Amino acid sequence: MSDCLFCKIAAGEIPSVKVYEDDICLAFNDIAPQAPTHFLVIPKTHIPSVSGIDAGNSGVAAHIFEVIAKVAAEKGMESYRVVSNIGDQAGQTVPHLHFHVLSGRDMTWPPG
Ligand code: 5GP
Ligand code: ZN
Numbered sequence: 001m002s003d004c005l006f007c008k009i010a011a012g013e014i015p016s017v018k019v020y021e022d023d024i025c026l027a028f029n030d031i032a033p034q035a036p037t038h039f040l041v042i043p044k045t046h047i048p049s050v051s052g053i054d055a056g057n058s059g060v061a062a063h064i065f066e067v068i069a070k071v072a073a074e075k076g077m078e079s080y081r082v083v084s085n086i087g088d089q090a091g092q093t094v095p096h097l098h099f100h101v102l103s104g105r106d107m108t109w110p111p112g
Contacts, residue, residue, distance in 0.1 A: 028040060038103075050084050068082060081102045
């Protein structure tokens with residue numbers, strides 16, 4: 001999508017600090033980290049949110065979770081939180097599927 005921030009980051013049109021990249025997804029540091037480690041994992045194809053995952057693209061979502069596990073293991077992260085906000089009330093601000101991966105501090109539950 002031409003006017004999508006994360007499509008532009010995936011295409012390299014907007015710079016990011018990359019954590020991991022392959023043909024299917026990109027992981028990069030969040031610009032406003034909420035924990036000592038806070039990166040986002042996005043598909044390179046435009047999917048608006050988790051609510052846009054279906055039988056035709058669920059392989060992309062499964063791959064992203066494989067990547068999260070792999071990158072976390074490589075970084076030695078033993079405890080971390082994976083979050084995806086869907087819609088305004090949940091706090092989604094960028095309408096391109098992304099998973100926050102947060103680690104390095106104590107966290108509370110339930111989230112705010
Ligand atoms: P959401 O609010 O949709 O769950 O998460 C969007 C995330 O994208 C936020 O944590 C925000 O800090 C991050 N973000 C917004 N714009 C940029 C940007 O230009 N670069 C990077 N690296 N992160 C961004
Ligand atoms: Zn997009």
